[in-house]
Amino acid sequence: MQSVSEAFRKEGQRISLVPTMGYLHEGHLALVKKARAIADVVVVSIFVNPIQFGPKEDLAKYPRDFDRDRELLTREKTDIIFFPDAAEMYPDGYSTYVEVKMLGDHLCGLKREGHFLGVATVVAKLFNAVKPHFAVFGQKDYQQLKIIERMVRDLNMDIEVVGYPTVREHDGLAMSSRNTYLGEAERKEALLIHAAMEKVETMFLGGERKSEVLKAEARRVLGAKGSIEIEYVDICDAETLDDLERIDGRALLAVAARVGKTRLIDNTILMEA
Numbered sequence: 001m002q003s004v005s006e007a008f009r010k011e012g013q014r015i016s017l018v019p020t021m022g023y024l025h026e027g028h029l030a031l032v033k034k035a036r037a038i039a040d041v042v043v044v045s046i047f048v049n050p051i052q053f054g055p056k057e058d059l060a061k062y063p064r065d066f067d068r069d070r071e072l073l074t075r076e077k078t079d080i081i082f083f084p085d086a087a088e089m090y091p092d093g094y095s096t097y098v099e100v101k102m103l104g105d106h107l108c109g110l111k112r113e114g115h116f117l118g119v120a121t122v123v124a125k126l127f128n129a130v131k132p133h134f135a136v137f138g139q140k141d142y143q144q145l146k147i148i149e150r151m152v153r154d155l156n157m158d159i160e161v162v163g164y165p166t167v168r169e170h171d172g173l174a175m176s177s178r179n180t181y182l183g184e185a186e187r188k189e190a191l192l193i194h195a196a197m198e199k200v201e202t203m204f205l206g207g208e209r210k211s212e213v214l215k216a217e218a219r220r221v222l223g224a225k226g227s228i229e230i231e232y233v234d235i236c237d238a239e240t241l242d243d244l245e246r247i248d249g250r251a252l253l254a255v256a257a258r259v260g261k262t263r264l265i266d267n268t269i270l271m272e273a
Contacts, residue, residue: 236254255267
């Protein structure tokens with residue numbers, strides 16, 4: 001991979017990387033289209049990263065279908081699929097990790113110990129392997145995006161991180177590979193996540209600025225059917241991810257909840273119109 005990328009660079013070609021864990025959907029393909037628009041060469045990595053999964057999480061059952069992924073990426077005229085295995089990425093004796101302090105101590109980082117250490121480490125390795133000029137990430141994983149941006153800045157990586165808006169189903173559900181776990185009834189219940197965020201946005205645009213009032217309403221909507229287990233509803237600074245008592249500037253509304261056994265996350269930015 002490094003040799004191929006170096007050859008492109010010597011030709012003056014600009015490289016975009018879209019890191020994924022596979023089982024691609026239209027959200028991923030939107031990132032690929034963005035990568036195509038800003039670079040000459042598009043590389044999509046497919047790697048289910050074992051070190052970002054906790055001991056009770058779904059590594060073994062995480063959906064995989066490489067042949068389908070390859071077909072979708074071929075349609076998008078992807079130049080290269082980088083598909084390493086775990087033994088290549090983490091050979092015997094592997095002992096180096098990348099940790100971004102503070103940003104990981106919020107939201108998902110509070111419940112998923114070690115998750116963002118795994119994310120930062122694998123992304124750093126992918127950057128070193130692919131040598132991209134650009135890296136495209138979806139904003140659905142907002143905390144991940146902020147952590148990667150900080151890692152690139154702090155370690156002086158010569159890469160531009162490009163965030164892309166969350167891609168949604170026609171009914172508002174954020175696209176996710178984990179949506180395939182949802183049964184028919186659960187799929188309908190999951191729409192309460194988007195409904196809760198829309199209600200908060202409406203209240204915010206109507207003048208409400210107290211975070212606890214907004215979060216309480218989101219929790220009320222999410223609890224309407226009593227079948228959603230709320231992990232967190234937070235309103236925090238859009239850059240530092242520190243909790244806000246009152247919104248004054250750009251704020252992130254972030255939600256994590258379990259619908260059945262499926263953990264879903266979503267977010268939106270609250271800001272003056």
